[in-house]
Amino acid sequence: MSEASLRKIIEEVVKSYYAVNSEASPKMCTPLPMEIPSIDSDAIPDITKTTIESYFAVPFAENKDAYLNYKKSTPARVGIWRAGPRYTTETLLRFRADHAIAQDAVFTNVAEDFASNKGWVEVQTVIKEKDEYLTRPDLGRILDEHAVSTLKLNYSTPPKVLVYVSDGLSSIAVETNAYDTFKSIEMGLKAKGISVAQPFFLRYGRVPAMDHVSEIVGSEVTVVLIGERPGLATGESMSCYMIYRGKVGNNESLRTVVSNIHRNGTPAVEAGAYIADIIKRMLDEKKSGVDLKL
């Protein structure tokens, strides 16, 4: 997507968002249509091409029309029927395929040029590689020496609002959603007269790394866009954690979170507008987490 067309979409979404939601949470969106299955007479069709929403196998449904209508509102595996008390073969194999792709996604790193392509600086925690990342969350909270000095240099004046991006447990989530979400937050805040500092990318970061970041940079509100651990076939889900005046060792309950940011959950651009609202509230009320009743 080009910068200009993204900007246009954000403007439209933000405009419609403020037209209907003054203080509301994100509204439901219709999932984007998937690709149409390709026909190849030599091959068994790709079972993952059927959307969960359109898959229906209940043989003598009492009210099929209503069933199908309800199914449009959820990607949950409903209307799948059964073999005795067990799953049908197609449901079983589809589940296995979706699990396989999610597992494969966990172990992929965010592309090396992800940050530089956006003009962002990349820094790293003290973690050196993926397996260490998965088993040592304690180290994923601490930025390495180079990161500390880079951030000190780049943010010599403490910003009011700092938004940064971190890989977390899904590289795909961040690669797909982080940029659009950031742009939408930036625009949402701009409309409220609040400026945002230049973002950066933190590799091998856990959520509490944002407290270390807050201390280094001195930002009033610190926000991280971070990959969630993947669900079945939804490696694209990203979360946004926010804290007011974060400090190393502060309670998790002081964070405000917006989760499920992906095209079938809350889409990036819409999430950005919602996040901008929350950031404004945090600045006004000077608090976050359970103290901030949304």
Added chain:
Amino acid sequence: MKLKTSLFNQVYEFTSVKEVLAKANEEKSGDRLAGVAAETAAERVAAKVVLSHLTLEDIYKNPVVPYEEDEVTRVIYDDLNTTIYDEIKAWEVGNFREWILDENTTGDMIRRVSRGLTSEMVAAVTKLMSNLDLVYAAKKIKIKAHCNTTIGGENVLGIRLQPNHTTDNLDGIMISLMEGLSYGVGDAVIGLNPVNDTVENVMKVLKMFDAFKRKWKVPTQQCVLAHVTTQMEAIRKGAPSDLIFQSIAGSQKGNEAFGITADMLQEARELVLKQGTSTGPNVMYFETGQGSELSSDAHHGADQVTMEARCYGFAKRFKPFLVNTVVGFIGPEYLYDSKQVMRAGLEDHFMGKLTGIPMGVDACYTNHMKADQNDIENLAVLLTSAGCNYFMGIPAGDDIMLNYQCTGYHEAQTLRSLLGLKPIKEFADWMEEMGLLKEGKLTDRAGDASIFMK
């Protein structure tokens, strides 16, 4: 108190009861992360030997977090029956294990002794049990509780209906609810994990559940698993809630990370008894999981099994209707693979029952763990054999909101028919009336959510 032994002429000496407890644990990645695990397999066994000779009094005198420093320790010690404790304090942990396993020791006898146990004692005996010991011992201990219906009855397996949705879309939640009920899921509770933890959202979902439950006369209980403070505000504003949920930890610091105190839970319980919609007297629902204390640096240098046992000791004060470990949710840094998740699931279930609380298990895994659906099916069969009160029920075991996998709707009837169990009585009767269950088998209507779409 002897903290020293040798195996094959190698001497092993420990410095504290806390260290013995930690090193006697079966291997867990979380204990390694905390730096408290045994260094070698032999050291682990040496710690078990030392532990087997500690008396319950030795353990009583050495809680892993001091009474003066920690609210959870105080809750557990203040609620202890001192007469029963005095009767058993001279027992060694090894003898205690054998007493539990003795054919002549009944569930009632264990439940009485349980009133004289601290959570560290519960954890200690668990560390000496093999997996089959944990299944066999837990099976003896039946713990019932009553909200609108009774959970934990003889030959009953309950299932929580968990109709989670990525955006809390009401139709999306509703179709999962309808379909789950048609499979015989939802007798334990209908409980949604909300995406948006707001009073307005909690009220909206509870009202929808309540209206459905009334229309179809479903004998069960309902809950929205937001933060306790959000639920309380919703109830004060008139939301129809049967239960109040909260995640809890095994130390005060861990509970602070969840934004809760014992007083807050007491207030919540009193509120739901006064303004909730259920019969009671059991109106609380708690979730736990090995490793949650370490994840908020609130483990005080103790191992994750002991900290988990302390959650149950803490939960007991509030007379819960449901307590379940979400074993496997937290990830590979605490439970590395399927072997560790299975062990933890069996430990947690046994420890809950030995503590005297109505224990269920969310048998689950995440996609960054070395486990899959086959492993969780194995664990569900083991736990059903162990008399587990309830599991979770999710469409095909795929939680689209929490991004993890657990037991699905289809496991409910499979496990029940396999091991000769039924849903909670009133719910089973309702299924028969609805034509979903006949002579213990699902009918052609089961699996068709649209029977409720009118």
